[in-house]
Amino acid sequence: MVTIKDVAKLAGVSIATVSRSLAEPDKVSEKTRNKVIQAVEESGYVANTLAQNFRRRRSNTVLVLVPDIANPFFANIIQGIEQVARQFKYRVLLGDTQGYDENERIYSDLVSHKQADGIICLGRNIPFPYRKGRQSLDPAWPPFVMACEYHRDIPVPAVGIDNVAAAEVGVRHLLSLGHRHIAYIDGPEDSILCEDRLQGYKNALKSSQLRFEKGLVAQGDFTLASGYRAMTTLLQRKQRPSAVFCANDEMAIGAMQACRDAGCELPRDISILGFDDIVFAEYTSPRLTTIHQPRNEIGEQAMTLLLNILSGASPAASRVILPFSLELRDSTKRLE
Amino acid sequence: MVTIKDVAKLAGVSIATVSRSLAEPDKVSEKTRNKVIQAVEESGYVANTLAQNFRRRRSNTVLVLVPDIANPFFANIIQGIEQVARQFKYRVLLGDTQGYDENERIYSDLVSHKQADGIICLGRNIPFPYRKGRQSLDPAWPPFVMACEYHRDIPVPAVGIDNVAAAEVGVRHLLSLGHRHIAYIDGPEDSILCEDRLQGYKNALKSSQLRFEKGLVAQGDFTLASGYRAMTTLLQRKQRPSAVFCANDEMAIGAMQACRDAGCELPRDISILGFDDIVFAEYTSPRLTTIHQPRNEIGEQAMTLLLNILSGASPAASRVILPFSLELRDSTKRLE
DNA sequence: CTGTTAGCGCGTTCAG
DNA sequence: CTGAACGCGCTAACAG
Numbered sequence: 037m038v039t040i041k042d043v044a045k046l047a048g049v050s051i052a053t054v055s056r057s058l059a060e061p062d063k064v065s066e067k068t069r070n071k072v073i074q075a076v077e078e079s080g081y082v083a084n085t086l087a088q089n090f091r092r093r094r095s096n097t098v099l100v101l102v103p104d105i106a107n108p109f110f111a112n113i114i115q116g117i118e119q120v121a122r123q124f125k126y127r128v129l130l131g132d133t134q135g136y137d138e139n140e141r142i143y144s145d146l147v148s149h150k151q152a153d154g155i156i157c158l159g160r161n162i163p164f165p166y167r168k169g170r171q172s173l174d175p176a177w178p179p180f181v182m183a184c185e186y187h188r189d190i191p192v193p194a195v196g197i198d199n200v201a202a203a204e205v206g207v208r209h210l211l212s213l214g215h216r217h218i219a220y221i222d223g224p225e226d227s228i229l230c231e232d233r234l235q236g237y238k239n240a241l242k243s244s245q246l247r248f249e250k251g252l253v254a255q256g257d258f259t260l261a262s263g264y265r266a267m268t269t270l271l272q273r274k275q276r277p278s279a280v281f282c283a284n285d286e287m288a289i290g291a292m293q294a295c296r297d298a299g300c301e302l303p304r305d306i307s308i309l310g311f312d313d314i315v316f317a318e319y320t321s322p323r324l325t326t327i328h329q330p331r332n333e334i335g336e337q338a339m340t341l342l343l344n345i346l347s348g349a350s351p352a353a354s355r356v357i358l359p360f361s362l363e364l365r366d367s368t369k370r371l372e
Numbered sequence: 373m374v375t376i377k378d379v380a381k382l383a384g385v386s387i388a389t390v391s392r393s394l395a396e397p398d399k400v401s402e403k404t405r406n407k408v409i410q411a412v413e414e415s416g417y418v419a420n421t422l423a424q425n426f427r428r429r430r431s432n433t434v435l436v437l438v439p440d441i442a443n444p445f446f447a448n449i450i451q452g453i454e455q456v457a458r459q460f461k462y463r464v465l466l467g468d469t470q471g472y473d474e475n476e477r478i479y480s481d482l483v484s485h486k487q488a489d490g491i492i493c494l495g496r497n498i499p500f501p502y503r504k505g506r507q508s509l510d511p512a513w514p515p516f517v518m519a520c521e522y523h524r525d526i527p528v529p530a531v532g533i534d535n536v537a538a539a540e541v542g543v544r545h546l547l548s549l550g551h552r553h554i555a556y557i558d559g560p561e562d563s564i565l566c567e568d569r570l571q572g573y574k575n576a577l578k579s580s581q582l583r584f585e586k587g588l589v590a591q592g593d594f595t596l597a598s599g600y601r602a603m604t605t606l607l608q609r610k611q612r613p614s615a616v617f618c619a620n621d622e623m624a625i626g627a628m629q630a631c632r633d634a635g636c637e638l639p640r641d642i643s644i645l646g647f648d649d650i651v652f653a654e655y656t657s658p659r660l661t662t663i664h665q666p667r668n669e670i671g672e673q674a675m676t677l678l679l680n681i682l683s684g685a686s687p688a689a690s691r692v693i694l695p696f697s698l699e700l701r702d703s704t705k706r707l708e
Numbered sequence: 709c710t711g712t713t714a715g716c717g718c719g720t721t722c723a724g
Numbered sequence: 725c726t727g728a729a730c731g732c733g734c735t736a737a738c739a740g
Contacts, residue, residue: 039717050727055719065725085485087717090426091732100466105454106447106651114441118468127487130436130466132454149421151463260655293655315442319596319629321657375733386711391735401709423733427716 038079047075058083089150097127098342099152103159105132107258108314109284109331110158113183116335117156124343133159147178154179154342160227162187179345183338185229186355193345195337195356199229202327202360203236203281204243206309209325209362210279211244214371215307219252219277221266221287230283233311237281252277256287263290271298278371279307285314285326292320292367303369313363322366330358374415383411394419425486433463434678435488439495441468443594444650445620445667446494449519452671453492460679469495483514490515490678496563498523515681519674521565522691529681531673531692535565538663538696539572539617540579542645545661545698546615547580550707551643555588555613557602557623566619569647573617588613592623599626607634614707615643621650621662628656628703639705649699658702666694 044051049068057064057072064072075081089095100117102110114128121128129152146152157163157180164177171189186194210218220237223230238248251273254266263282270277271294282288288310295306302308303322310317310326317324337356344354380387385404393400393408400408411417425431436453438446450464457464465488482488493499493516500513507525522530546554556573559566574584587609590602599618606613607630618624624646631642638644639658646653646662653660673692680690 037717040719041717051718052720052727052729053725056726059719063725068726082485084717085482085487086422086426086429086431088719090422090716090734091718091720093422093732095422097465105441105450106444108442108444108447111442111444111447114466115468115470118441118466127482128466129433130450130454130464132451134451146421146463149418151421260651264655289652289655293657296657315596316625316652319600319625321629321632373733377733387734388712388736389710392710395735399709404710420733424735426718426732427734427736429716 037084038081039084040081043072043075043079043081046079047071093150094153095127095151096125097129097152098339099129099131099146099155101131101133101155101157101159101163103133104258105130107286108316109286109312109329112314112331113158113335113338116332116337117183117339118335119332120336120339120343126339126343154181154346156180156338156342157182158184160185160224160229162190162192166190179342181338181341181345183334185227188228191355193341193354195334195341195358196229197329197334197358197360199232200236200239202311202329203233204240205236205360205362206311206327207237207240207281208243209364210281210307210309210368211240211246213279213307213368215279216244216246216371217252217275217277217279219254219270219280221254221256221263221270221280221282221291223256223258223283223287225255233283256283256290258284258286260286260290260293263287264294265290267291267294268298271295271300277306279309279368281309281311283311285310285312285317285324288324288326288367289316289320292324303367307368307371309368317363318365320367325365325368326363328361328363330360333358373420374417375420376417378415379408379411379417382415383407429486430489431463431487432461433465433488434675435465435467435482435491437467437469437491437493437495437499439469440594441466443622444652445622445648445665448650448667449494449671449674452668452673453519453675454671455668456672456675456679462675462679490517490682492516492674492678493518494520496521496560496565498526498528502526515678517674517677517681519670521563524564527691529677529690531670531677531694532565533665533670533694533696535568536572536575538647538665539569540576541572541696541698542647542663543573543576543617544579545700546617546643546645546704547576547582549615549643549704551615552580552582552707553588553611553613553615555590555606555616557590557592557599557606557616557618557627559592559594559619559623561591569619592619592626594620594622596622596626596629599623600630601626603627603630604634607631607636613642615645615704617645617647619647621646621648621653621660624660624662624703625652625656628660639703643704643707645704653699654701656703661701661704662699664697664699666696669694 040051040054044054057069182194184196254269256262256266310324313326313328317326376387376390380390393405518530520532590605592598592602646660649662649664653662
């Protein structure tokens with residue numbers, strides 16, 4: 037293995053000079069810099085990252101905590117994160133928590149062990165222990181940002197869309213098509229995202245002087261199967277809803293299947309509205325009308341935000357709100 | 373920061389003893405070991421992983437090279453990898469190559485820099501430069517295994533299923549339903565996987581004394597959109613195929629959409645057969661008949677294999693072949 | 709079984 | 725602007 041020493045000898049300078057030429061080129065005269073560069077190329081020297089990390093006390097690695105990597109929605113966000121990370125010579129460590137807090141702890145330990153410099157959290161809870169009711173960022177926490185979700189009380193840096201507004205826009209669309217009996221298939225209980233979407237749903241109803249009906253809300257957990265189950269429940273009501281707003285596309289796709297299995301024709305009998313706009317949404321039958329989120333950009337911005345924090349930017353709570361859009365396709369239809 | 377020194381002082385032993393008590397407990401008397409453990413707990417010591425990695429010259433990290441993390445098929449394999457990795461205290465570094473060889477190189481550099489101890493490659497090519505025609509494993513290559521794909525000439529350790537057999541089983545199923553005009557939507561050109569599936573397709577045709585017709589093969593690239601395009605092409609033929617075998621489920625789902633857009637009714641007019649059995653396959657309309665691959669297990673086995681290699685197991689080529697199964701659903705139908 | 713000692717490869721003072 | 729020297733925290737010989 038060729039070390040910095042070898043390069044120094046070859047260039048006829050000290051190791052300090054080699055180190056400087058590589059890390060802070062302007063602090064070295066052009067002549068010696070060239071000598072060093074020459075020697076580096078000649079010897080094929082590559083700095084030992086392990087040694088660098090050790091010495092610098094950081095790893096140039098970020099940990100991405102994802103509840104479920106098999107969810108294509110998260111996958112796209114990760115792509116965005118990766119893209120920016122690569123650009124800034126950061127590595128992405130993957131932590132698939134499968135929804136277990138325990139795993140979150142295991143992974144976030146990596147940061148205290150300096151295996152990662154910061155965390156991007158795609159899930160809904162803060163991966164560190166903290167007292168309930170806490171209202172401020174703990175300075176002892178490692179740098180981290182949340183993508184998609186955020187925290188109600190603690191001003192955690194976060195990036196996402198305005199879920200209340202997005203849901204409201206979606207449901208208003210259904211209302212504008214004449215629907216009055218609109219159900220909501222909710223996501224996991226402790227998800228702020230879903231609370232917000234539920235709120236948007238309620239807001240929209242209110243704007244049309246409609247009463248919120250608890251029985252029209254069915255619980256899901258973001259999976260295809262849970263969407264199927266939730267829809268099946270809704271279809272058993274005496275008065276079936278004429279439209280259903282789903283907290284994500286996968287549940288919407290599950291719901292569509294449940295409708296078909298129950299003998300409904302889509303979108304004639306029931307309109308379905310999704311959320312996220314995953315790639316599959318364009319390939320359902322009928323094509324799924326849904327709320328588009330800029331997934332890639334969410335990932336990019338989250339990584340950028342973390343990079344800022346790592347470089348010592350103000351620890352002030354920064355919340356990045358990205359635009360969404362209603363993607364009109366064929367799964368919603370005017371009530372006849 | 374509390375270091376090994378502090379613990380040593382607190383326990384009244386040397387740092388070497390502390391190190392040993394933690395790494396090789398049986399090489400230390402029970403009494404001193406307990407003293408050390410006590411001191412560790414008292415001081416809240418956690419070993420500095422960066423220093424350990426540096427000293428040990430390894431990172432306890434594996435790099436997973438994935439062509440496209442947004443593909444749910446790969447996501448499940450990664451889950452399997454992660455599971456085993458976590459169990460053995462390994463970290464998973466994610467490398468989304470987006471199909472660019474350039475990125476592959478960037479990532480595999482991590483290994484030469486000791487940022488990762490080994491590589492699991494989900495894509496189709498070996499991420500190191502090598503002369504064409506090479507037929508043996510280069511001892512200079514870092515430890516790596518391929519999952520799903522493998523190499524025709526070089527005996528790279530790999531895990532996957534028998535794609536020839538799987539495709540043959542699938543196409544025979546179509547034949548058994550009376551189909552005689554069966555198309556194949558192929559994946560990326562340089563994929564051995566796809567070559568094998570094509571071979572299985574040919575084998576099946578042959579077994580029914582059918583002639584292979586080049587015009588019945590359409591090129592795709594594993595994406596939904598490419599499946600749509602390929603199917604559209606096939607539908608323009610004078611004599612439309614009555615069944616289509618797709619090299620993966622996403623293309624199959626794309627193909628289904630193309631059929632609908634062309635006014636076909638599924639599965640009445642055309643039978644569609646997929647490959648992989650991703651979760652979405654159960655939620656298409658009609659539900660997609662497909663070849664099931666044990667994705668999670670492929671990941672687990674790949675990681676296990678790599679672990680073996682890392683622990684100095686024989687460098688002999690090990691190929692792990694896992695079982696597949698034909699998942700009969702509703703997208704294939706007897707020809708009338 | 710335990711302690712002493714010598715680095716791992718690099719970044720970073722501090723003189724010159 | 726450059727070089728000598730130190731030490732980051734830990735592991736791995738080697739003695740004892």
